[in-house]
Each structure stands twice: as C-alpha cells, then as structure tokens.
Amino acid sequence: MSDKEDGSDGVLQQPSESGREDAPSSGERLRLLDLFCCAGGAGRGYADAGFEVVGVDIEPQPRYPFTFIQADALALPLDFLRSFDAIHASPPCQGYSPMRHAPGGKEHPRLIGATRALLEAAGVPWVIENVEEARSEMRSPVMLCGTSFGLGTQGHDLQRHRLFETSFPLTAPPCEHSGRPVVGVYGGHARNRSAKHGGRGTCDGWEGGDVADGQEAMGIDWMTLDQISEAIPPAYTRFIGTILGGLLLTNGAARVQTTPAAMDNGLTT
Numbered sequence: 656m657s658d659k660e661d662g663s664d665g666v667l668q669q670p671s672e673s674g675r676e677d678a679p680s681s682g683e684r685l686r687l688l689d690l691f692c693c694a695g696g697a698g699r700g701y702a703d704a705g706f707e708v709v710g711v712d713i714e715p716q717p718r719y720p721f722t723f724i725q726a727d728a729l730a731l732p733l734d735f736l737r738s739f740d741a742i743h744a745s746p747p748c749q750g751y752s753p754m755r756h757a758p759g760g761k762e763h764p765r766l767i768g769a770t771r772a773l774l775e776a777a778g779v780p781w782v783i784e785n786v787e788e789a790r791s792e793m794r795s796p797v798m799l800c801g802t803s804f805g806l807g808t809q810g811h812d813l814q815r816h817r818l819f820e821t822s823f824p825l826t827a828p829p830c831e832h833s834g835r836p837v838v839g840v841y842g843g844h845a846r847n848r849s850a851k852h853g854g855r856g857t858c859d860g861w862e863g864g865d866v867a868d869g870q871e872a873m874g875i876d877w878m879t880l881d882q883i884s885e886a887i888p889p890a891y892t893r894f895i896g897t898i899l900g901g902l903l904l905t906n907g908a909a910r911v912q913t914t915p916a917a918m919d920n921g922l923t924t
C-alpha cells in the first residue's frame with residue numbers, strides 16, 4: 656500500500672495506548688478505517704461524528720478529504736486493521752445492481768462475504784454498507800433513507816435507500832416519505848425518479864439536475880457527479896458514527912461486538 660502524498664503516516668501509527676479493549680482516555684480521538692472509500696461520502700459523516708478517519712481505495716482518490724491510502728482493502732494485514740477503533744466498508748455495489756444484466760454489462764465482483772470475513776477476523780466493531788439489491792447477502796441489515804434526515808433538493812426528496820450491517824446494535828429511524836417527487840443521484844446524473852421516469856416517486860416536476868443539485872440533495876460539496884453517484888450521504892454515517900462513538904466511549908471495543916455473527920466468531924471475549 657502507498658501513503659497519500661500529504662506525508663501523513665496515517666494508519667501506520669501504532670494503536671492508541673488505550674488499546675482496542677478499553678474506552679479511549681479523555682481527549683483522545685477514536686480512529687475509523689473507511690474501506691472502499693471512493694471520494695469520502697461515508698468518511699465525511701464519521702468525521703462529523705468525531706472520528707479521525709483514514710480511507711483506503713484501490714483507485715487514486717484525490718478528492719478524499721482525509722488521510723488516504725491506495726490499496727486493495729481485502730489484502731490489508733490484520734494488525735493494520737486492528738490499529739483502528741472501528742471499520743466501515745462499502746464494497747462495490749455493481750455486482751448486485753439490476754444493471755449487471757444490461758447488454759454489454761461487465762462482470763463485477765461480489766465482495767460482501769469476503770469483506771465480512773476480513774472484518775470479523777480483525778475483531779474491531781464494523782459496518783458494511785450496500786444497496787438494497789444486496790439484501791440476500793447481508794445479515795439483518797438496517798435500512799437508512801434520506802427522508803429520515805431531511806435530504807433533498809428543489810422540493811424533491813432524496814430517498815437513496817442503503818443497507819447497513821453492523822457488528823453492534825443499530826436501530827434505523829423510519830422513512831419519512833412525503834409524497835413529494837423523488838430525486839435520484841446515479842449514473843453521473845441527478846434525476847427525477849417520478850413514476851413517469853421509472854422511479855419510485857408519484858409526482859412529476861423536475862426534469863433533472865446538475866452537479867449543484869446532486870450536491871445539495873446528498874449534502875456533499877466536494878465531489879463530481881460521478882463520485883456523488885457512488886456515495887452515501889454523510890448524514891447516514893454521521894448518525895451511525897454518533898451511536899458507534901457513544902458505544903465505544905462508554906464500553907470499549909470488545910463489548911461493542913454484540914451481534915450474533917460476532918458472538919459466533921468468538922469476538923466478544
């Protein structure tokens with residue numbers, strides 16, 4: 656793996672003196688590893704929730720706003736993973752998307768299982784995020800929706816349902832679908848998702864938008880539309896990060912591993 660050009664040694668620093676098992680001492684920031692980070696939609700939310708964030712992506716990510724390491728996430732050493740207080744992973748969704756069957760569509764790997772195995776082996780609290788179409792490969796995920804966080808633009812709601820499997824207890828706020836038209840940000844465009852346009856919404860009105868619309872809808876102001884299309888709204892991980900940070904500060908990492916999957920893997924000792 657190679658470090659970002661900013662000269663930071665980032666993730667290569669030793670774990671904090673508090674170690675993985677205990678709550679960090681006061682004034683010490685929790686550290687989160689953001690795997691498959693792209694341009695940092697997820698990472699931004701965790702940073703807003705108070706985490707020091709380090710991202711890993713197999714492609715260069717010059718817009719990533721935090722310390723960045725270019726590497727294959729699935730080839731990272733366990734010692735390295737264990738130097739963090741928590742790990743978020745957003746493996747690529749294309750292998751689960753309905754578009755994978757489109758004529759000329761490329762083969763895309765399905766990495767959720769391999770990612771889970773890696774995170775369970777690391778044994779620190781973790782989050783795996785993916786699209787609704789990946790539900791059959793995810794264990795008891797919760798779904799987050801942009802309407803729960805008031806996201807949208809130009810009188811349109813952003814729904815952008817995404818699933819989150821976590822190694823700790825998480826309850827999602829309910830969707831607040833308003834009946835307003837729905838905007839989708841995908842494929843490098845901000846689009847009207849009205850029924851007329853094949854989307855979930857029921858009203859017509861907005862005929863599509865540019866990068867400013869996509870940025871406003873998602874709460875992201877540093878990405879291209881292509882990158883926004885890949886991202887999750889920072890509001891989602893701000894919500895998760897606030898809960899996770901509270902659990903870590905109160906209980907320490909070992910006792911945050913409470914899901915059946917974590918129990919099965921003996922990670923709660």
Ligand SMILES: C[S@@+](CC[C@H](N)C(=O)[O-])C[C@H]1O[C@@H](n2cnc3c(N)ncnc32)[C@H](O)[C@@H]1O
Pocket residue numbers: 690691692693694695696697698711712713714726727728729745746747748885886887888
């Ligand atoms: C869906 S995007 C992640 C979006 C990000 N969580 C956000 O909110 O902005 C998936 C990313 O995984 C990266 N990727 C694919 N395979 C990878 C691998 N083996 N290791 C690291 N990154 C990988 C892609 O380059 C892409 O940037």
